[in-house]
Amino acid sequence: MKLIFLVFLLPLALCGEINSETDDMNRSTGVVQRGLQDDLKEFVDLIPMNKIMSVALNYIVADKEVQALYNYIRSEEFRELYTAAIKTSAVRELIEILESYGLPVVKYINQITPLLMLPTYPQRMSAEKAPTKGVNGLVDEILHVLPRDKLIGLFIRKTITSPDFRQLLKNLGSEQTLRAVIKFASNKEVRRAYAELNKRGVDIVTISKKAITYFLNLC
Known part of the structure; x- marks a missing residue:
């Protein structure tokens, strides 16, 4: 999960030179420029991912109800349901709205789906990024x-x-x-x-x- 946020932060870091004059002024006044991804990263950094993974794996191995859920999610029946769902306009619209807010939803989904043997969510260009010239x-x-x-x-x-x-x-x-x-x-x-x-x-x-x-x- 941390890797996802680092990927999003890299372009922001590379853009630093563009506003060098503003950065100099901010440093002189003690103001630190921040963005949404910085805010989200603070939350991510507080989540103990290793501990969460350890707990989840323990339940998958030892708990019958969780085992049944895990096996169903990896079944062909659920795969078909999932595939049909992600193709609907309702799912696409919600994901596109969340992505437009700066939330890397597709990247999160595609981090999880390989673990569950589910197809990845297709990457799509947003309307403003789609080539039209x-x-x-x-x-x-x-x-x-x-x-x-x-x-x-x-x-x-x-x-x-x-x-x-x-x-x-x-x-x-x-x-x-x-x-x-x-x-x-x-x-x-x-x-x-x-x-x-x-x-x-x-x-x-x-x-x-x-x-x-x-x-x-x-x-």
Whole structure:
């Protein structure tokens, strides 16, 4: 359970640099910034999980009623009931509401279900996180996860230090390559295939402009 909260706290810790000025001001005034996950973690830290697990295992081994319950939960009959229940809109709606409050309900459920041989609850993107920007949005997000500065630095270094890399750049910029590219772009079958892709959001010109703009640090 502690691991769940650490997973949620990690992004918060990584975001600390974004508000460095605010953090400095808070330190100077003695104010400590806290969030919901910090509050919840205090409760989790008070729960003696090892002792609880020890008690539960003791009952599963020695108590007939608890054994019967445990065996039923692991049965095919209950598995079918559980699977049907988690597919209903009522269950999904409640879980999505609780998740929207910052409670990691799905992660809790999926920590327990393997122990009971039950299917995990499917992870779902919330509406605000679901991608809705099409192919251009996909290109933008891929570009922004690329290590731009490192790639540019490596390109410059290889251009200076590697004769083979310089030769590759020379070959790519040659008349032979240019003629081959023009022939490729003029090919009837290629143009037909591209027309179908273009109907579905693939615009090579736009994608090229996005890549150039991004690597020139103009966005």
